């Protein structure tokens with residue numbers, strides 16, 4: 456196998472993980488909306504948007520660097536919401552059940568990002584080992600973003616543990632989360648980079 460195509464395949468592992476992450480955030484957004492946590496629902500919608508933009512960046516990087524086309528591996532479902540809700544109806548669900556599902560959903564979220572971080576760090580280390588410094592830097596930036604996301608989730612979990620996952624208190628904070636992620640989504644779409652970096656825009 457050519458050296459280049461090995462590096463491209465390593466980057467495809469990142470791209471495919473992003474595809475799984477998009478499913479994960481989509482299902483989490485549905486789950487949070489189902490439970491009535493509109494701020495958390497927007498959090499996942501923001502992550503879905505942000506990671507979908509990132510996945511496209513990875514794929515463009517692969518093509519422009521290694522000149523190969525590699526097909527995507529897209530999973531069918533993250534299996535999150537169905538497993539946590541077990542067919543429950545949201546009009547019948549009790550307050551305790553909501554708190555339990557919420558806690559579980561956050562634990563699964565933290566675990567997801569931990570596994571993602573591990574995978575991206577392994578890819579970065581392999582790229583570095585094979586002397587692919589540019590690709591290593593590219594993946595390092597993604598590693599930094601995932602680490603930031605994981606820290607934010609763990610801070611939230613610690614805060615909610617401190618209030619013993621009190622649904623009323625967490626519900627009262629939804630407006631703050633909603634406003635925070637609405638602002639971030641606006642910045643994401645209108646920032647200096649926009650959806651694509653200026654260097655990848657067509658010139659004419």
Ligand SMILES: [Fe+2]
Nearest residue numbers: 476502506604
């Ligand atoms: Fe994420």
